[in-house]
Structure formats: C-alpha cells, structure tokens
Amino acid sequence: MKKVNTSSLLKMKQDKQKIAALTAYDASFAKLFDEQGVDVLLIGDSLGMVLQGADDTLGVTVADIAYHTRAVSRATQRAFVVADMPFMSYATQEQAFTNAASLMSAGANMVKLEGGTWLVDTIKALVERGVPVCGHLGLTPQSVHVFGGFKVQGRDDLQAEQILDHAKALERAGCQLLVLECVPVGLAEKISLALHIPVIGIGAGHKTDGQILVMHDMFGISANYMPKFSKNYLQQSGDVRQAVRDYIQEVQEGVFPSTEHSFN
Ligand code: KIV
Helix, strand or coil, X not given: CCCCCHHHHHHHHHCCCCEEEEECCCHHHHHHHHHHCCCEEEECCCHHXXXXXXXXXXXXXXXHHHXXXXXXXXXXXXXXXXXXXXXXXXXXXXXXXXXXXXXXXXXXXXXXXXXXXXXXXXXXXHHHCCCCXXXXXXXXXXXXXXXXCCCCCCCCHHHXXXXXHHHHHHHHHXXXXXXXXXXXXXXXXXXXXXXXXXXXXXXXXXXXXXXXXXXXXXXXXXXXXXXXXXXXXXXXXXXXHHHHHHHHHHHHCCCCCXXXXXXX
C-alpha cells in the first residue's frame, strides 16, 4: 500500500481521478477511513464545533490540533494527513513557523491556512522551509464574524473574480492543495480548471478535483445541524464502513455532490 503524497495527489488531478477526503480526529476513525481508501484525512479546526461543542472554530488551539494530529497520524498508513492551523496561529510569519513546526512534528504531512493574497509571503516562507501548504478559500470559517455568519461566498461577479485571483496567488506562492468551501458550482469549476494543483470542494459542487466532508456530517451525527451541502451516508447503509465506501464511490463517480448539495 503506497502512501498518498503531494505527487500522487497531483497525478490524480491530471488523470481526472477524484480525491476523497474526510476530517478525522482520533485513531479509531482514522484507521477505519484509511482502510476503506480515503485519500486525505484532515484534522480540521471543525473539531471546535463537532468535538468541543462551540458555535465556531475560533477557540481551537495549536495544542488541540497537535493532540488530534498525533492520534490520527499514528493510525494512518496510506492517507495523506493535513492539519489545520487554528485562528491567529499564523498571524505573523514567526507564529506560522513555530506552529507549523508543532503540527508537522505531531505527524501532519501538510498544514492548511485560511485566507488569500495576504498569506502569500507566509506560504512562500513555509514551503521554502519544507512545510507543504494547503490553502482554504471561499467560506473560511475563521472569518465567520467578518462574513456575518456562515454564508456562501463568491455569488456576485466581483467577489467571484477576487476569489479566483486569490486562488491563483496561493498556487503561485507554493500551495500544493486548495480547499474551496461554500462557493457556487460555476466558480468552483472555473477555479479548478484554472489551477494546476488539486482543488478539494466542500459545498462547492461536483466539478472540483475532489471532495471533503466533516466526518460527523457524513454520518449524520453532528450535534447542531446538518449543512445543506452534506449527506448522511450512514442512513443509506446503516454500517459505518459501508457508509465510508459509499461516500468514496459517489465522490469518485462524481455522483456526490448532486445539485441538492450544491449552491448556485
Ligand atoms: O475544519 C475543517 O474541518 C475544515 C473542512 C470543513 C474543510 O476546514
């Protein structure tokens, strides 16, 4: 079993093979997801909401992410492991270096940062120092209070153009993966076509190079509510392993997300 890496993820995009990703926070689920063939596991700061019960992700610390990254990476053999940099943990380059180092030494293969062109120098500096970076654009949950709620982004032409420009800038800076969250299908398709690096969508339609869901949403067990863009795969089969296999298959076949799980 060959470990997924940045080269194989790039090849998947070039071969038009969709990437199936899920969040994971502990060893048992990470092992199960890995064994079923999930390509990328993200220790998301969504853990603030689904594990800690907060209303947003802002209270999550580097220590929280490092703790869960250690558990996930120990149990993972094949999947590529990405760890979220929490809110304000990359506000300066020095903070980014120290905190990315903590997450990489906890077992992450890549770190994910939310934001656009303002991160270009930080991303360049991280990549130069050996830290692979995933960008995150669209609805970036760490900016929820700037957005005034969890709202679809890029619906008007100007905002769509800005998100596309940010995406190109992140790729030029050295990002090797991009998460695109809650944007209209047409914009997600445009960005996926414009970039050479794989684009993983969540609430971004079926035209991206892959999909990611928060695992609790995918099992329909999130404490608060079920986002429109998610699908309860446990309901279909009643079996955890089968639910994961169904998710992977629907992503690979481009069946998920359907229009019902997408925005225009
Ligand atoms: O924190 C997280 O789980 C994420 C995904 C929603 C992409 O960033």
